Amino acid sequence: MLIFKLSLLCFLWSCQPKVEIKSEITEKKNENLNLDSLPPGIQKLMKAYPGHFKTFENNEIVWKDGTKMPYDDFKKDKSFAQLINEADLEDQLMSMAYPKGKNAPKPKQKEDPGRVRYEAFFKKMYGTSPEEVRKKLTTVVWLPKSMNIKLQVTTVNDIHLKIQGISNRLDTMPHLHKYLKNPGGTFNWRNIAGTDRLSMHSFGMTIDINVEFSDYWRWAVKSEEGDGSRIIEYRNRIPLELVEVFEEFGFIWGGKWYHYDTMHFEYRPELLLD
Ligand SMILES: [Zn+2]
Known part of the structure; x- marks a missing residue:
């Protein structure tokens, strides 16, 4: 009997999810950091992703585990193509301002706020391989009352809770549901179409x-190389009311890019700070 109980306990223990799921978004803090003395981009980074960094010194951001990452490559006057393909962390934080809210103007040529990304940052934050990212995923229920669709998203930065928050809110807005059914996808380790850069998916x-x-801009101009030199006609059918809900939870929208992708939302709180 005892053996049975023990093995039952072991069984239950092994069934526990690998990632502990918290039910509330926890407020994280930057301990012992005087933000005012740091470069503006680093201040943004630390405010947007509290709890991940120890300090900033000698042009390097130091993560909690001691990993050091360069901030500024000191290359000035990068072209649009260089910003997209060879961004440093400073470019990611400082090069293009994201226009928050529903009154944002149509994006101008070569304005892609959010597409300037330092890939090493995202690998360090979320995982350097599909296996590593997968270990941190959990299931959220998309529009639980009206659709009840299961999606796999990361638990890093409490993103699962933020997506659940978006989902619960949008569930109460039935006039938006046609845009939200059959979601195109969440986690998928792959490159951005036509590039060797990793998709944020x-x-x-x-x-x-x-x-x-x-x-999606590539459907409009199939041969465009993405260097920003060709005129792309802007298209969008997604209501900005829907976009505002995502922005409130730290997600930017691909519809605010000159190289637009209007189905796409990614967690980039550094671009949404007041
Ligand atoms: Zn996407």
Whole structure:
């Protein structure tokens, strides 16, 4: 009997999810850091991702585990293509301002706020391989009352709780549901179409909504290389009311890019600070 009980205990223990799921978004703090003395980009980084960093010194951001990451490559006057393909962390934080809210103007040529990304940062934050990212994923229920669709997203930065928050809110807005059914996908380790850069879908902090009402710049100009030199006609069918809900929880929208991708939302709180 005792052996049975023990083995039952072991069985129950082994069934526990690998990631501990918290039910509330916890407020994390930057301990012992005087933010005012740091470069503006580093201040943004620390405010947006509290609890991840120890300090900033000698042009390097020091993560909690001691990993050091360069901030500024001191290359000035980067072209649009260089910003997209060879961004440093400083470019990611400082090069393009994201226009928050529903009154944002149509994006101008070569304005892609959020597409300037230092890939090493996202690998360190979310995982350097599909296996590593997968270990931190959990299931959230998309629009639990009306659709009840299961999605795999990361637990890093409490993103699962933030997506659940978005989902619960949008559940109460039935006029938006046609844009939200059949979501195009969340976690998928892959490159961005036509590039050797990793898609943000690789990290489990990104969601595509219904493809049926979406527009993507590559569908409009099939041969465009993405260097920003060709005029692309802007298209969007997604209501900005929906976008505002995502922004409130720290997600930027691909519809605010000149190289637009209107189904796409990714967690980038550094671009949404007041
Ligand atoms: Zn996407």
